[in-house]
Amino acid sequence: MVEIAVVQLDCNLSPCGEFTTLINPGRDIGATDIHRISARDVVGAPRFEQIAPMLLDVLRGRVVVAHNVQFDLRFLDAEFARMDLCLPKLPVMCTMQLAARCLRGLPARSLAACCLAAGIPLDGAHAAAVDARAVARLLACYARADNRLAAQWVRMAADAALVPWPALPPIVAQLVTREIVAYNRAHEVPFLARLVQQLPRAGAEVGVESYLAVLDTVLEDRRVTATEAESLRDLAVSLGVGAEAVIAAHQMYLRALAVAAWADGVITGAEYADLGDVARLLGFPPTAVEIELAAARGAAPQVTVPVNGRELHVGDAVCITGDTATPRDELEARASDAGLRVTSAVSRKTKFVVAADPDSESSKARRARELGIPLIAEPVFLTMLQRGVIPDPLVTNGQKPSGAPARPPLAAHS
Missing domain, CATH: 3.40.50.10190 (BRCT domain)
Structure with missing residues (x-):
């Protein structure tokens, strides 16, 4: 599990609370192209066991509703089983199973198809909070279309209140949402940009080649740790390389990558994303990629600075x-x-x-x-x-x- 969202509903099926967070799975992140979550996004996110006490409190005494609810329950059961906890048998309601009963002329039963038939917007599907809010609106739509559903909801809610839930000692955990990740990323100052701020503006340029060689080694895994940034700063100081020369070196490095990527006359999606990652790590705006690619298209396919040496x-x-x-x-x-x-x-x-x-x-x-x-x-x-x-x-x-x-x-x- 890499993300979870719960929208709480009152007895009238109106939203009355929300719980959502990214989760660090402690393993490879999986199908990033579907859920659009990267490993970098969950580095600072809590582990499941850290949010488990809060999740139990959010779900306690409630009917669990989801689109293909058994699929979601298997994830919950597996995560709690890793903690040696067994969830009780829960009253559940499935908006996918109810679709045929409550929606007419339905070509398919996916969440997207059901929302389209019900006139419910689904922008950003496969984000947990977006899907959970859509399911909440879909359930309310069903209740308006079928009077029996409201009575069924009341009975199931009464049953849910009697279910004995396990308890866990409270844990203080910082929840991390997609919005928090996006905000922090937009406002963060990359380590290498901070390095430039710490150096004198002027300095020698004779040590730039040595600096570039070490920079290449640091960037080969496309991440920069605080220790690596400090080592680069110490190297620049020892070489007498000033901030202006370092900025120029960073630009040379990005251009060299662009030239290497353009050598075959094609920029693939993976290459473009990689250039964007390097530009960000070097402290350049996203527009720098387009600038360097434009320069690379007119340059000879020869890299003159270290690029993955x-x-x-x-x-x-x-x-x-x-x-x-x-x-x-x-x-x-x-x-x-x-x-x-x-x-x-x-x-x-x-x-x-x-x-x-x-x-x-x-x-x-x-x-x-x-x-x-x-x-x-x-x-x-x-x-x-x-x-x-x-x-x-x-x-x-x-x-x-x-x-x-x-x-x-x-x-x-x-």
């Missing part, structure tokens, strides 16, 4: 985690064709972990962080494959020294 060698072990934009089997095939070993687990021999979302809390991502193994974003890994994998140094002119193991032929993708 790490190298891949034939036989390197890589592990992939998360719901990657490139189908997993295709990504694994491309890596294998290039001579890499794709493993299902992370060990000390793993060279890189390729992450669909570098903020992932998947077991593979957590293990990589424990071992100090770099996490690299999927677009970065694809760029590395396009650049080519360095052949086995034991293989010379197509001949293998005696006793050396056979290696698959190198296949670099473009």
